[in-house]
Amino acid sequence: MSAISERRERERAQRHQLIVTAARDLAEAEGWEAVTTRRLAERVEYSQPVLYSHFAGKDAIVSAVALDGMGELADHLRRAREAAGPGQVLRAVCRAYLDFAAERPALYQAMFVLPTDLEFGSAETPAPLREAFGEFVDCFPPDDERRELLAEVVWSALHGMAVLSDSRRIPAAGQEDRLDLLVGRIAVS
Structure with a gap:
């Protein structure tokens, strides 16, 4: 694996964890009904398509959490x-x-x-x-x-x-x- 591929994979893993952590924090603060892809996208400062490139939807995010x-x-x-x-x-x-x-x-x-x-x-x-x-x-x-x-x-x-x-x-x-x-x-x- 090239250095560029390794860096991309590391960045992807960091984004993944950032989304999981944001979902968990939002759920602890406001309940799971408040966890939406729109709110998560705003919270992590990524677009909704970026979220969907990591998770198929809220159920997948809940599974990761x-x-x-x-x-x-x-x-x-x-x-x-x-x-x-x-x-x-x-x-x-x-x-x-x-x-x-x-x-x-x-x-x-x-x-x-x-x-x-x-x-x-x-x-x-x-x-x-x-x-x-x-x-x-x-x-x-x-x-x-x-x-x-x-x-x-x-x-x-x-x-x-x-x-x-x-x-x-x-x-x-x-x-x-x-x-x-x-x-x-x-x-x-």
């Missing part, structure tokens, strides 16, 4: 798991997940609520998705043949807690009790 978020989530969960004391790994990872969802609601929506083309549990699953799920799997003993199943159940329960709490369908005040119940029941199984 979600993929970035999954990498961040995996790192966040890994740090929590590695910092946890003995017997506290599962609770630390669960707490970190709920904190992540509460602190980044628009990003969480892109990752788990809005439609995307990201697929879990298939040969095409991107590495950041596998890594985030792997942090839950790593909370369970390597010799437990149910560890992936346990990880799925924990993740599903946490997702329900995060979404129901965010939408105020369950009171935020009970989150720690729900977390203690979940971890207590799963840890003894």
Whole structure:
């Protein structure tokens, strides 16, 4: 690859990331309904055709934001798991997940609520998705043949807690009790 081609590819990657970051910032500030190609084009100071040269539309932008978020989530969960004391790994990872969802609601929506083309549990699953799920799997003993199943159940329960709490369908005040119940029941199984 020539130096010119490398530079163009680098500039394209930078534009791509600029668009993703702008979409995420706009969604966190005003919600996903405010994220339009027109507003993004204004925000990043590129024309709409330039945006469409990177993304087919808003769904593709949401997918790119979600993929970035999954990498961040995996790192966040890994740090929590590695910092946890003995017997506290599962609770630390669960707490970190709920904190992540509460602190980044628009990003969480892109990752788990809005439609995307990201697929879990298939040969095409991107590495950041596998890594985030792997942090839950790593909370369970390597010799437990149910560890992936346990990880799925924990993740599903946490997702329900995060979404129901965010939408105020369950009171935020009970989150720690729900977390203690979940971890207590799963840890003894």
